[in-house]
Amino acid sequence: MFDNLSVKLDRAFKTLKGQGSITEVNVASTIKEIRRALIDADVNYKVAKEVTDSIKEKALGRDVLIAVSPGQLLTKIVAEELTLLMGETNVPMDQTGNPNTILIAGLQGSGKTTFSGKLANMLKKQGRTVLLAACDVYRPAAIDQLKVLGEQIGVEVYTEPDEKNPVKIAKNAIKYAKEQGKKSLIIDTAGRLAVDEEMMQEISAIKKEINPSETLFVVDSMTGQDAVNTAAVFNERLDFDGVVLTKLDGDTRGGAALSIRKEVTKPIKFISTGEKMDAIDLFHPDRMAKRILGMGDVLSLVEKAQQNFDQEEARRINKKIKKNQFGFDDFLSQMEQIKKMGNIKDLLGMVPGVGKAIKDIDIDDDSLKPIEAIIKSMTPDERENPDLINGSRRQRIAKGSGTSVNQVNQLLKQFQQMRKMMKTMNKMGGAKALSNLMR
Missing domain, CATH: 1.20.120.140 (SRP54, nucleotide-binding domain)
Structure with missing residues (x-):
């Protein structure tokens, strides 16, 4: 990024x-x-x-x-x-209304449907009942795509396959959301060009008819300065409430994020990276400025951890660390928790000083697969007690995981070092030890 x-x-x-x-x-x-x-x-x-x-x-x-x-x-x-x-502070989304209705607008291919799914997932995690409404009647796969995303995150999708008027679909979706007691309704609309007068009139009509609590303009950050110009045109017609920057994980120059707030005078409210449904963040100008300058973003990293880590699992792991019983099954569990937080390289980039060090290194979720394969090739006893793994066992594990004995040895060595560090921190008093290490 x-x-x-x-x-x-x-x-x-x-x-x-x-x-x-x-x-x-x-x-x-x-x-x-x-x-x-x-x-x-x-x-x-x-x-x-x-x-x-x-x-x-x-x-x-x-x-x-x-x-x-x-x-x-x-x-x-x-x-x-x-x-x-970039706007000084984060501007929260308006979540009032019954239901709280969020209208999603933007250009073709900007990532509106994927963002709609991500936003629905975020609101669901906040404890809100959510309904997605498919109002893109032009793109053949749009409704199916939204249905797949809805099924993936466990959110209902409202559709009217035979209705070709998106204004009517949006109105009916609001009625259905009220009947079903949904707290939030996200309306995914068709992508449109700013120069297409008929389509611009249509999105204006949808907004006028449903009077949403929040109108978000989704923009592909890879389009650079063109994104700013397009946002200005859409804002004249829609007077939207906020901007969503998508595809920030791509080879983007970032100009849209840096200047769209000043040019359009509307806040950036969300940023989106990747295809995963968890890859969505509130936009904090101060944090983004620090990340751009390689100063890290510890607050966002902590927030992601709080959102994705299972508290009960964390307590269980902590007990095992105190008893020096932390094994490979526990390690595997922690890896799964970390993967839920988003792109690995993006997460590491939030740690002060690390972003610059790894800028030329290709790190993705696939880089964890050899480690997972090695652990899953161990027997239950070996995962619980790694000290059992002798030379012949290492050869068997390497063969079963499709890796080399050297890779198995490296993982075992790193794991033992990690266990020693955990044991030392436990003796020093956990939080106190962490505090001392960070000085």
Whole structure:
């Protein structure tokens, strides 16, 4: 996410390393590099110039403390400016109404249907009863796609296969949601081009007829500055409440995320990465600014863990750690919990300093498959007591998992090291130990 921009900004800050103070001369080249990085990321030139002019003014107006280098100070100022540019704070979605009705609009291929499923899944996890309504009557596979997603997350989908008027379908969906006691209704509409007057009139008519609590404009972040221009046109017709940025895991330059708030004056409310139904996040400008600058996003990482980790399972694992009985079955259970949190590389990128280190490394969920195969090739006794695994057992496990003895040895070594660390932390008092390690 924003890898290219992060690399270029990091390169810009390096020009100030070793400098004792910020001056007109040494800050000028850095500001120029920052502006170039933003424009390369597809940020509008005018917006990029306004931001960098503000950064320069603030940088020259601040004294550099002895404990803070000029590079660190400029990084902090850039983080502040990016946060301001993207909207300062998270703007929550309006969840009032009976039912709370959310209208999803956007261009063709922007990821509206997938996002509708992700949003339904998120609201369901919050304890709300949700109904999805299929109002895309043009794309042949749209209704089927929504049905598959609904089945996947356990959310009912309202459809009228023979009805070709999306306004009527949306009205009937609201009536059905009330009858069934649904708290939230998400209306997935057809993708449309901003230049298609008939289709634009249709989405306007749907909004006017159902008066939704929230109208969200879904935009493919890979389309860059075009996304900003399209959002502006849609906003003139719909006056939507917020923006959803999808496909942020792709090879995107990130310009839409950085400038859409300023250009359209509507907040980004959600970001979406990948196809998994859990791959959705609330948009926090301050956290995103830190991630772009390689400063990590620990808060979002903790929130994801709280949402996805089974508390009862966590307590069970903790008891086993205290008794030094943590085995491979427990390790496998923890891996499954982590996979639920989203893309592995994206998660690691939330850890301060790690994002830069792994930017050129290809890490995906498939990278965990050899580990899973090795563990599942062990007998129940071996998984419970890894000390039983001698040379002949290692050869059998390698053969059964389709891996090498070297890979089995490496996993066993890492596992033993992890157990030792857990034992040490347990002796030191868990939370206290973690606190000491983080200092």
